[in-house]
Amino acid sequence: MKNQNSKSKSRLPWILSITAVLLATAALLYPASHTQQVLAAQTQEKEAPRSTASDQSTTLTDQTDLNVTVYNSNIALVRDVRNLTLPTGAFRLKFMDIAATVNPATVHFRSLTDPDKLGVIEQNYEYDLLEPAKLLHKYVGKEVTLVRSYQDNGTTKHEEIKATLLSDNNGQVWKIGNDIVTGGYAESYRFPEVPANLYDRPTLLMSLENSGPRKQQIEASYLANSLSWNSDYVLTVSRDDKTADLDGWVTLVNNSGTAFHNARLQLVAGDLNRIQGGSLGGVAREMTMMAKAVPAPQFQQESFSEYHLYTLGRRTSVEDKETKQISLLEGSGVPVEKIFVVNGNNSYYRSAQTPGSPLKDPVMVYYKFKNEEKGGLGIPLPAGSVRVYQKDSKGGILFVGEDRIAHTPKDETISIHIGNAFDVVAERKQTDYKKMDTHTWEMEYEITLRNHKDSPITVQVNEPIGGDWEMLDSSYKFTKTAAFAAQFNVPVEKNGTSVLKYRVRARW
Secondary structure: OHHHHHHHHHHHHHHHHHHHHHHHHHHHHHHHHHHHHHHHHHHHHHHOOOOOOOOEEEOHHHEEEEEEEEEOOOEEEEEEEEEEEOOOEEEEEEEEOOOOOEOHHHOEEEEOOOOOOEEEEEEEEEOOEOOHHHHHHOOOOOEEEEEEEEEEOOEEEEEEEEEEEEEEOOOEEEEEOOEEEEOOOOOEEEOOOOOOOOEOOOEEEEEEEEOOOOEEEEEEEEEEEOEEEEEEEEEEEOOOOOEEEEEEEEEEEEOOOOOEEEEEEEEEEOOOOOOOOOOOOOOOOOOOOOOOOOOOOOEEEEEEOOEEEEEEEEEEEEOOOEEEEEEEEEEEEEEOEEEEEEEOOHHHHOOOOOOOOOEEEOOEEEEEEEOOHHHOOOOOEOOEEEEEEEEOOOOOEEEEEEEEEOOEOOOOEEEEEEEEOOOEEEEEEEEEEEEEEOOEEEEEEEEEEEEOOOOOEEEEEEEEOOOEEEEEEEOOOEEEEEOOEEEEEEEEOOOEEEEEEEEEEEEO
16 A cells, blocks of 8 residues: 555646646647637638639529519619529529619519529628829829839839738828838729729629529519600691691610610609608519500500500610600691680789880791691690691701690690791780779770781780679670689780770779
């Protein structure tokens, strides 16, 4: 027993020394390896690019269908269908060649093949596009090669200098050797690579989870700004002012940052309510339309909610920064009426610029026609500008005026103001003003119309009359068109004069 205790005591220092060495070694190795792992993880997390070579990409080459629905409020709904080969599990997809003006909050991405097996975990819109200023700004704190030229004995030579970009705020600040240099020091710059978070075109970067088949057809729809359309009309009036031809055109402007090739085009006309900074709360439904019966297949219209939808009966392409015009309608032999109008003004009855002298009224000229089928029209007309032309005595087409119309349903009347008459003069003056009692007055007016044209005309005179009024006398028949208005239709012979006189009693 004594021998065993002595042996144990003799081995104890050796065991303790071995244990101490092992613990010291572990203590030295573990913190170092653990610190390296943490630093490596932090460095990897900090420097990990936002996209990697393993990311899946899709471009226009994968596109199988494209539908663009443009609203007349400077937005468009884009529906992009593509055939893709996707990995299983979690991965990232770079959805490229989208409109640069996309509203990311409106993106709707789904699989048409197996929608329950492909889900979106996260999506980012990468609009930081590659351009010289942004590329330079991404290299703050990094080394860049500066290139500048100089003259040496009449020869232009180039010098390359390594420099670190310290700042790019309202100008560059460089560190070259031990010097700090500001200003435009170089003529050009050389960069070792393009940063991962700069993109050569607008891209949606999507994190997806796929538990379905590898080959799938997917659909991405979104709203984009800077696509707009408007209507333009040409009204060509015959020499006798009785009929006209109406041609309608759609003018489509694409400033969205991308081109739309071989697209099905739809246009929505109407007053769309939108919230400030908001998005459209819905997706326009798909429709299969038949071509309109015109020489070339053009637009077919139909009611859509409280708007009107115009679908082009063929596919078309719209390049970026392009303005395209497409024929909307053609109407021939539309009955029109030329109207001369004089509108009175309330200020005439309260003051005169020159006492005793008549005041001149403009004689406005309108062409009026009805948007009806028997007149060659009869479809809802989107708001737009109408330019009016007419032939001269030698058959040449001349521009005679223009006006703008609002959205006009079928069977409604349209009036186009082309300008003021040159050869028709209207003068007015108040010839009597009498107070009958505390609340009653009598007033008399005289409106002289002179026609210097070679044909007779009829002038429509619209007079505002205040108070509780009654017509006591008038030289031409009147119509009470509103509570405070009367209308006279006064014929005037060629090279002739007509005088409209009327007397009213008003109570206030």
